[in-house]
Structure formats: C-alpha cells, structure tokens
Amino acid sequence: MEKIEKANAETLQRMLAGEPVLVDCIPAGEAIPALEKGLILHSGPPIEWARMCGPMRGAVTGIAVFEGWAADLADAEKKAAAGAFRFAPNHHYGAVGPMTGMTTLSQPLLVVENKKFRNRAYCAINEGLGKVMRFGGNDAEVLGRLAWMRDELGPALGRALRDMGGIPLKTLIARGLSMGDEMHQRNIACSSLLLRLLAPALARTSKDTPPLERCLDFIGRNDQFFLNIAMAMGKAITDPARGIEGSSVVTAMCRNGTDFGIRVSGTGDTWFTAPVEMPDGLYFPGYSEKDANPDMGDSAIVETIGLGGFAMAAAPAVAGFVGAGPASEAANFTRRMGEITAGANPEWTIPSLDYAGVPTGIDIRRVVETQIAPTINTGIAHRQPGVGQVGAGVVKAPMACFETALVAFAEKMGVA
C-alpha cells in the first residue's frame, strides 16, 4: 500500500515536472522514422479494418488516396479490406490524433518537446470545423486542405517555431484556464494566445504576404486550433510517467470508435480495453443520437493530465456546449474528478475555485472504489464516413477498463 502511494507520488511528480514546449512542425516521416509506405496510424488502442467504425474507415480510405496509395476511395477500401495497409495506434509511435487520428508519412506534425525529460510527442495540425478527416471526411475539399497544410501551413509553422525557439506551453495553459478554456472542447483562448505569439514570427519568416495571410487566416478562424497542441503536450507529459513499478496511475486514455483503451503506469504498455460508450450531448441542428458514432480519438490524453472534463470548472461556457447542465454547476465536475486523482496541479489553477489546481493523475484504485468514471468532453462524429461532426458531449470512460486494469495491476503486485 505504502509502495503504491510512493509510486503514484513519483508518477504524479513526473507529470507535474514536465516542461512541454511546442518546438517545431515537420513532416511525419521525419518525426517518426519508422513510418513507411502503407503504414496508417490511428487513434485509440489497436484495431483492424474489419472492426473499424464508419468514420474511421472513411478517414483510412481518404488518407490512402491522399498519400497516393490508392487511386480513389473505392480502390482504397478494396485495398484496406485486402490487407494492403498496416494499422497501428498513434500511441505506439509517440503520437496522438483527434477523433479518427490519421497519421501517415507526408502529413506535417506539430512537435512538443518535454524539456525536463527530453522526450518528444507529435500530433497533426487541426483541420478546423466542417468536413474534415478527423470526423471521417474524405472528399476533394478535405484532401485539398490536407495538401495545403502539407505544402504551405506546416512548413510556415515549422519556420516560425524554430525561429522563435519554441513556445513554452505550461504558462500558456495556465493563462488559458483563467480565460475559460478546458483545452478539449474549448480552446479559443489558447488558440488566440498562440496566434498572438506566432504571428510576428510568421511575418518575420515569410518572404511574401499572400501565403502569410492564408496561414494567419486559417489559424485565426479555428477556435480548436490549439486542441492538437494540447494533445501532443499531453502525450509529452505522460510518456515519462510510464512504467513506474507499483504505480496505479493512468498514463493514457484513448478510443478508436469501437474500443476504449487505457494504460496504467505500473502495468507498462498493456492496453486494457472495453467497448466505447455513446457520448451524452447536444446535437447540431438536423442531427440526433441515432446519427452519432460512439466515442473516438486520442484526445482523452488531455483528461489524463487534468484538463478537459477534469478542468470543467475553468470553462463554465463549455458546460452548455457539451450539454453538461447549467454553467454554474461546471465546478461540480472538477470536484468529482478530484475524488479519483492522485493530486492536483499547483501550476494549473482555476480562478473561480480560488486557484485550486486541476485534479491530476487518475488512480485506477479510486475509480473502481468510488465507481466514479473519468469524465471526458468530446466531439461527436456521424456514424457514416464522410459526414463530419454532428455534436459535442460528455462521455464516461468505461468502468470495465479500470476493473480489468486493477485485476492485472493487483496480479503484478502479487496481491491477487
């Protein structure tokens, strides 16, 4: 028992000690040398084509066409079914991706370096709203945008970030928490603060104004631009907390639209999975629950580090957006998450709670004991490929993941 407490304290300490800095934006093939032709990284725990949900299949066929591995979507689908592509979780390659989470050879990836532990983590650039690949979009508009991001936006971001020497994220998040962001379904403050920092460097490293204008405009129109950076930051912060013997703290939560998976520090890289749940939320006009795909994406990494649903109190405005009840009750979500975490983050505080730190480090023992599941703020995708986002909501991590993990953890500790 004492050993577990000590191990958990160490896990939490490593997460809190992280110094995440957004340092670069580079092609995925450079960031992750193991990426090769035909290898498609996806969100969530491992999954094969046969069990993939609609939007995930839509994204797979789209990205295969984008990479030139298939002539068209029909060809891509045939090839996927015939086993022509290899699938693996982003998490196995130091990366994360929102919703469908496609990561392949030629996409530009944002690079977050944890200066304290010298590890790096990666995430693709947020595509904005509307028809986008992360929600299963795969038409010409979607692929055209990805090509522009590869050819113009990604390189411009890389030049600016290298020129600036990177952007430290810890203080940026602290500011964002005092500006109503929880960094999952609400990123408008951090997206704006980031652009404010980036804009002069983008101007300084641009030769011409028209491409600069396109980049400033694209980032400026996207309230969720920062989400993907927060996700890479989450991965960079949690990776050094993996594999601490005796620790019952969660180091990853993710979903592929079919399964929800968690990893626990003391049980290393084993995935504990269970069927994903349906988000409980609000739908855009014209859509309802029957259109919704089950929960999806690596974005729950932000809840793993105390943000998103765990920081709901910082973002009363998000409560209404995700259908989580009156804004004035947002604080209750954060308080409840405090019952299942190993501690709080003294550097990420919430003004309206008189600067209480966000609850951090999910302890699987407490989750099982209290039967309080981690709350995740999420976007909701249409269950058919190619449609896109239909709403936003709150979803609970399946209790079964934590129960299975606790059994395995107990066995490893020799107490089963």
Add this chain to the structure above:
Amino acid sequence: MEKIEKANAETLQRMLAGEPVLVDCIPAGEAIPALEKGLILHSGPPIEWARMCGPMRGAVTGIAVFEGWAADLADAEKKAAAGAFRFAPNHHYGAVGPMTGMTTLSQPLLVVENKKFRNRAYCAINEGLGKVMRFGGNDAEVLGRLAWMRDELGPALGRALRDMGGIPLKTLIARGLSMGDEMHQRNIACSSLLLRLLAPALARTSKDTPPLERCLDFIGRNDQFFLNIAMAMGKAITDPARGIEGSSVVTAMCRNGTDFGIRVSGTGDTWFTAPVEMPDGLYFPGYSEKDANPDMGDSAIVETIGLGGFAMAAAPAVAGFVGAGPASEAANFTRRMGEITAGANPEWTIPSLDYAGVPTGIDIRRVVETQIAPTINTGIAHRQPGVGQVGAGVVKAPMACFETALVAFAEKMGVA
C-alpha cells in the same frame, strides 16, 4: 415617477440598441476637425493647469513637445503655466482617453462607429505597459513610441480596418466576457481575439513584412490593447443616450486626477463633480499608497455601460489583480451593481452566473438611496510626473457627484 421610469427605460434601450463597430484609425485632426494647434484634450471633467495633478502635468508637457509646440519639457511647463495652451475634456469632442487621456492634433485615433445611431467616438491607441504618457510619462522613449504609432502603427491599423469593413464589437465583448475579461483591468481575451481578426487584414494590406512584424509584435505584447477600443465603444454607446428628458441614468463617469465628474441623461451636458478618491488596491513591488495619484481617466466609461467593476463576476482573475478579495467573491461585485442599475444587458452575459446579463444603466436615484457607489476597476499612477503605473485597484465613484446630480435632476423635474 412613471415619467422617470419611462425615460430611464428609453435611455437603457438606446444603450442596449447600440451597434458599435471599430471602423478606422485616423489622425486626430481628421477625426475631430475642431482640434487645432495648442488645444489639448484631457481626461475627466474640465480642469485648468493650476489644478492639474502631477501625472496630468507630465503628460501635458510631453504632448506639447511631441506636437512641436514647445522646445523641451521645461519650455512646455513654462508655456502651460503662461496659458499658451487651451485645455478641454475629451468628452466635449466625442473622444475619451485612459488615465491622463491626452488627445492632440497629430495622434492617431481609433474610430468606433455606432451603426444604429450613426455617431462616432474616438480614443488614442494603447501604448502598452511601462513608461507611457497615459501614466504621466514624457521622456524620449515615450515620445518616440508615440511617433512610431503616428507614422506606422496608426496608418497600418487604419488600412486593415477599412479593408475589413470594420470589426463589430458587440459579439467580441460577449466572447470576452466568457473568457475572463471585464474590459477595464483585464482585456487579454479581447486583445487576443482582436489581433486574431486583424492579423490577416494587416498582412493583406501590408507591402512589406518588417513593419507588419513590428505591428503584430506591438499589439501582441499588450494585454490591455483592447481597453482603448472598449472605451471608444463606451463613448459611442452612451452618446445617443444623452439628453433624454426625465432620465436619471448616468451617461458618463470620468476623472482628471483631481475631480471626478458624471453626466446624467436628463440633465444634459452638465458635469457634477467632486474630489476624486484614492483607489484601494495592490501596488507593484517598491511602491505603496503614498506614491499613488488619486483616481484618473475617462476609462470609467466602461463601467457606465456595464463592464469593468460591474462585470467583475466574469473576471474572477481580475479580483486578485485589483486587490478586491478572493476570486470566488468576484460575483458579489456584479450583484451589488445590479442594485443601482436600470436593467441588465441580455447580449453581454456572464457564464458563471448562468448567463445573467451585466448590470447596465446607473440610476442616480438608486445610488443615493442605497448609498452604493459604482465600483470602478482602475490602474494607479504615480503622483509624480514621468514615473508611470504603480499598481491597480478598485475605486468608488464619489457619492457627492450623485447627490449633487440628484438635486439638480429633481429641480429640473420640478420636484425640488
């Protein structure tokens, strides 16, 4: 009594119906044709050189040198004392200015147009922190910055704003209120959102990248950049609410560092003044109350339209900055201001209060009856010229202004 209620409802309605849009940035001489050589507009109600406080005198001498009306600061002081300059309140010329509030011929002014009533209001560009003229600074650094603003920043802002067709402010403020701004001592959200909107247009209307980089950098480093826009907006919103017979609603509150002045709709353009009070606040390291100048600036126009101290609940983080007590008690300030206002603004709401509107339209009858003075969030200037900001705090509008105004109002209504 019924007549007053009706007149107040009309005053409030005019304030709420305003459609403020930031449309341009142009030289003061163009914006206000009556501006001429030797005419210096200042913050607050009318005041002559002999009664001006230290920072106001510092600013006057500085701006006289900047405009080329004096050889140096000593010469400017001699000329001012000899009556070589003419002084008048910004409010008499459709303008407002923060702290000392200098407005003269060649400064660039931000232009807010109230599209509903077709009136315009003006405010100079925020200079940033440190040694600045609004806090009485007047050395070469201060004047050099003003020259750059006149020659490069102002024209660039004007080009971008005209190219965009202006930036509607009502929805921007609504967003800012959900991001922790109260638009007086905290403007980081609106400043960032504004830059996000401006940046692509600045790029589009710039020929070269180095001046563009300087503009983006200057705006991006200034968390209070938006304050001056909020002030011009306040003036543009309150001006159409002036002169409504029988209305006991305040249309302006301002201070010149010596006197506090208010105007009431039903009593037209008469100023009701009383000695300004000392802010109660927190001081920057090395400074204390004994360094502080009494309350100063036209910025209390934002409280006149329901922001600043009236919207404290939206900005729990500001409560600590201005020394107004625990963040969790910020809501009490807003609730208290609800006791002295004619209504609330349904378009400017506060998420943490379950989207209650900001209390709007100060009714002098209620102020006197409840003895609750309007709360103003303010910066604190050093009492000596040339030093600058030494803190931030909360100040109460002097009760005597409202008592004198109520007597005059009653006389005008024939009930005295």
